[in-house]
Amino acid sequence: MLLGVIADDFTGASDIANTLAKGQSGEGGLVTSQFMGIPDQDAAPQVEAGVISLKSRSVAPEAAINDSLAALAWLQAQGCRQFVFKYCSTFDSTEQGNIGPVGEALAAALGVKGVVACPAFPAMGRTVYQGHLFVNDRLLNQSGMENHPLTPMRDANIRRWLRLQSQTDVGLVSTPTVHMGAEAIQSALKANADEGNTLVIVDAVSNNDLVLIGKACAEAPLLTGGSGIALGLASNFIAKGLATGKTGAFSGKQGPEAILAGSCSGATREQIDNHAREHPVLAISVDDVMAGRTTASDVVAFISANHGKAPLAYSSGTPEQVNIAQQRYGRDTVSEKLDGLFAQTAKDLVSHGVQRLVVAGGETSGAVALALGLGELAIGPEVSPGVPVLFSRQKEITLALKSGNFGGPMFFTDALSALAGGNHP
Numbered sequence: 001m002l003l004g005v006i007a008d009d010f011t012g013a014s015d016i017a018n019t020l021a022k023g024q025s026g027e028g029g030l031v032t033s034q035f036m037g038i039p040d041q042d043a044a045p046q047v048e049a050g051v052i053s054l055k056s057r058s059v060a061p062e063a064a065i066n067d068s069l070a071a072l073a074w075l076q077a078q079g080c081r082q083f084v085f086k087y088c089s090t091f092d093s094t095e096q097g098n099i100g101p102v103g104e105a106l107a108a109a110l111g112v113k114g115v116v117a118c119p120a121f122p123a124m125g126r127t128v129y130q131g132h133l134f135v136n137d138r139l140l141n142q143s144g145m146e147n148h149p150l151t152p153m154r155d156a157n158i159r160r161w162l163r164l165q166s167q168t169d170v171g172l173v174s175t176p177t178v179h180m181g182a183e184a185i186q187s188a189l190k191a192n193a194d195e196g197n198t199l200v201i202v203d204a205v206s207n208n209d210l211v212l213i214g215k216a217c218a219e220a221p222l223l224t225g226g227s228g229i230a231l232g233l234a235s236n237f238i239a240k241g242l243a244t245g246k247t248g249a250f251s252g253k254q255g256p257e258a259i260l261a262g263s264c265s266g267a268t269r270e271q272i273d274n275h276a277r278e279h280p281v282l283a284i285s286v287d288d289v290m291a292g293r294t295t296a297s298d299v300v301a302f303i304s305a306n307h308g309k310a311p312l313a314y315s316s317g318t319p320e321q322v323n324i325a326q327q328r329y330g331r332d333t334v335s336e337k338l339d340g341l342f343a344q345t346a347k348d349l350v351s352h353g354v355q356r357l358v359v360a361g362g363e364t365s366g367a368v369a370l371a372l373g374l375g376e377l378a379i380g381p382e383v384s385p386g387v388p389v390l391f392s393r394q395k396e397i398t399l400a401l402k403s404g405n406f407g408g409p410m411f412f413t414d415a416l417s418a419l420a421g422g423n424h425p
């Protein structure tokens with residue numbers, strides 16, 4: 001394996017795996033696998049990039065550091081020569097972490113300083129300018145992310161935010177330097193390292209900026225950022241003759257399908273509304289789940305009765321509904337119950353022969369993917385920016401795991417046909 005990624009959630013892992021497998025247009029990408037947690041066996045021999053999915057975004061910093069260092073050790077044992085710490089393109093973190101603590105711990109383990117920190121993902125409207133993170137035309141702290149239930153982002157100045165989480169000072173390589181090219185970026189990072197800065201915010205407002213940063217970091221042992229930070233990395237390995245750019249074909253699975261949505265984001269709720277116009281949907285009531293009136297077998301029965309029609313079961317609610325449920329039962333209790341319901345449903349569906357499974361929401365996807373015990377999944381074609389097809393090399397299963405805010409208006413049917421091997425943009 002050439003490149004190892006440590007991702008702080010499951011859908012984020014899919015996102016960066018997608019970038020690595022795609023590579024830059026015309027050049028091809030790396031043969032990439034996504035691992036659900038830290039594997040207890042070696043990766044398939046053909047794999048060039050391995051992405052480990054952790055659930056380390058919202059846990060205590062010590063736990064996030066331990067898991068990330070364990071993931072690093074496994075990737076090092078696989079022979080990786082470069083590592084990426086993947087976090088959210090909206091820099092989801094609190095004043096305590098976990099981007100700073102994990103970034104610094106990985107940097108210390110690898111003996112490096114002057115490490116890139118860049119969450120930019122221009123295809124999804126996330127850009128970094130003068131150390132400030134934008135979501136489309138809004139500063140991060142005016143984008144809705146200031147209301148995030150776990151990691152409210154109250155400062156768009158991510159250099160200042162990262163300083164709160166870091167032991168050493170945080171540097172900045174701003175747009176004018178980035179536009180001067182790879183050598184200028186490299187020198188600026190080196191100057192930061194010489195000053196003792198471990199993490200350095202690097203501006204990027206376009207894919208081209210990210211490619212330049214990737215070139216500048218061809219020899220860097222560690223990079224940190226959103227999936228965009230990996231845009232230029234595959235071609236570094238191809239240019240050195242270490243990879244061919246050919247990632248193999250995906251033929252698709254035509255078997256029974258299911259869609260499960262636990263994400264309550266505006267994007268997911270709109271996608272559910274669109275889907276419901278033409279396809280059967282089951283709204284799962286939180287009160288019924290909490291009272292034991294709705295169980296996995298009810299959801300499985302609904303899905304099984306509607307195979308061939310793209311059935312979707314969702315718990316997703318509006319912010320007001322989520323608020324009421326959380327007040328009534330407690331936030332963690334509701335999440336655990338719903339995540340458990342989706343996990344059990346997915347297990348039962350797969351044992352009943354479901355071959356195409358689409359899941360919306362990072363936490364929900366993590367619960368489902370871990371319950372299915374799929375281990376290593378290969379990366380197929382892109383469904384939409386940040387969401388690839390995942391398929392097992394051993395089992396008859398394909399999946400798409402969608403981050404809450406990702407996907408177009410008809411994401412669910414786009415995903416099902418991509419899993420079947422259809423041709424989707």
Ligand SMILES: Nc1ncnc2c1ncn2[C@@H]1O[C@H](COP(=O)(O)OP(=O)(O)OP(=O)(O)O)[C@@H](O)[C@H]1O
Pocket residue numbers: 011262263264265268286315316317321322323325326334335336338339360361362363364365402403404405
């Ligand atoms: N109606 C509801 N009321 C309260 N909580 C809910 C409800 N439906 C789902 N949840 C819980 O809310 C959480 C949603 O988080 P999840 O990460 O799956 O989606 P997201 O935040 O939209 O996605 P991402 O993290 O990828 O942006 C889950 O833990 C889920 O169990």
Ligand SMILES: O=C(O)[C@@H](O)C(=O)CO
Pocket residue numbers: 009011012013015016087088089090121226227362386403404
């Ligand atoms: O970077 C992103 O926006 C996503 O991959 C993600 O991590 C959302 O949870």
